[in-house]
Amino acid sequence: MRCTKIICTIGPSSCEPEMLRRLQQAGMNIARLNLSHGDHNTHGKVVRRIRELNQTLKYPVAIMLDTQGPEIRTGINEVDLIVGDELRVTMPPTEEQAEPSVKTLYVNYQYLIDEMKPGQSLSVDSGLVRLKVLSREEDHLRCEVIHGGFLKGRRHVNLPGVAVQLPSITSKDKEDLLFAKEMDLDGIALSFVRNADAVREAK
Secondary structure, three states, X not given: OOOOOOEEEOOOOOOXXXXXXXXXXXXXXXXXXXXXXXXXXXXXXXXXXXXXXXXXXXXXXXXXXXXXOOOOEEOOOOEEEOOOOEEEEEOOOOOOOOOOOOOEEEEOOOOHHHHXXXXXXXXXXXXXXXXXXXXEOOOOEEEEEEEOXXXXXXXXXXXXXXXOOOOOOXXXXXXXXXXXXXXXXXXXXXXXXXXXXXXXXXX
């Protein structure tokens, strides 16, 4: 019979030695380090704590590093999006540009306007918010809110059906993969993989 493994993401509320022990006793098989948050020093402490715990165990807990991967995110501004509303979606303004007078969502992807077409959608904050492209203007997309909500800053953006022009392995990912090698971790989870070249590059 197949035994399913349990992967636990370790964060600020679960990184202390006693909590790690309790997680292991509850059935944690793999500890996931999310490199979208924290730094190498912080994650290194977690690795050392798990290895100290493993010295007391018959079946050690494996440690997996999850890369941040190429990401598209909204700007730092917060926007309250109501179903049926229209808004502009564009690149963050430069210091010389004035704040727009209409509701605007900033997205840090320079090819956004060129690659999106009317009828396509933007999925924001893990799908909690969805926008439909109504038209493509010179410096912004005119969009309609299909699924609304209060959107905080720095939320993840997904462009379904669009082959985005982002590197499969970012410079940060490369630094994190070297960290994983130095720490002799047990596994790597690559984020937002689009083709086999990303796997070969990571290796």
